Amino acid sequence: MKATEQLKKEHNAVKLMLLVLDKLCKKLESGERIDPDHLDSLIEFFQVFVDRCHHAKEENMLFVAMHESMKPGDGDRIGALIKDHVSGRNYIHDLATASALYRQGDSGAVNLILQSAKHYMTLLIQHIDIEDNVLYPMADERLSAQKQEELLVDFDRLEVDEIGVGKHEEFHRLIDRMRGIYLSKN
Numbered sequence: 189m190k191a192t193e194q195l196k197k198e199h200n201a202v203k204l205m206l207l208v209l210d211k212l213c214k215k216l217e218s219g220e221r222i223d224p225d226h227l228d229s230l231i232e233f234f235q236v237f238v239d240r241c242h243h244a245k246e247e248n249m250l251f252v253a254m255h256e257s258m259k260p261g262d263g264d265r266i267g268a269l270i271k272d273h274v275s276g277r278n279y280i281h282d283l284a285t286a287s288a289l290y291r292q293g294d295s296g297a298v299n300l301i302l303q304s305a306k307h308y309m310t311l312l313i314q315h316i317d318i319e320d321n322v323l324y325p326m327a328d329e330r331l332s333a334q335k336q337e338e339l340l341v342d343f344d345r346l347e348v349d350e351i352g353v354g355k356h357e358e359f360h361r362l363i364d365r366m367r368g369i370y371l372s373k374n
């Protein structure tokens with residue numbers, strides 16, 4: 189497997205969790221209550237799986253490897269993608285604040301959840317699309333097979349350092365659980 193393939197697989201997991209977040213938003217919009225534990229487990233997924241692991245693999249490893257192979261005509265694609273990571277982090281910070289207010293029964297919390305969640309979903313869907321269809325194909329073209337292998341080794345080390353053995357599997361169990369609850373019926 190190439191390093192870019194691992195990142196693409198992670199995007200599929202992220203997209204599933206964005207669909208779950210969208211379902212929670214729709215429930216809130218129709219006046220239903222949602223389980224705050226479910227919202228918080230999504231927030232933890234976006235903070236840890238997405239930001240601390242996936243975005244770190246890109247920023248500290250893939251983008252660094254690609255930097256040398258960028259050409260003037262490429263524009264500042266990497267800079268723009270890093271800016272998206274920062275914006276995403278801020279939206280999730282706002283979502284976590286809103287979620288805490290929701291637990292306390294704050295009357296404005298629903299609007300705050302909807303605002304930050306929608307900004308985050310829009311941003312990440314576009315961001316993933318650019319990486320899957322522009323940046324990763326560019327990486328596949330320009331990075332050697334050996335470099336891709338080295339990146340995979342670095343990715344594994346980062347996961348162990350950042351979240352420890354077992355946590356990745358725990359997130360996959362969470363994804364399955366959320367999918368079962370929110371995405372299995374219409």
Ligand SMILES: [Fe+2]
Nearest residue numbers: 243246269319
């Ligand atoms: Fe990214």
Ligand SMILES: [Fe+2]
Nearest residue numbers: 242246316319
């Ligand atoms: Fe990504």
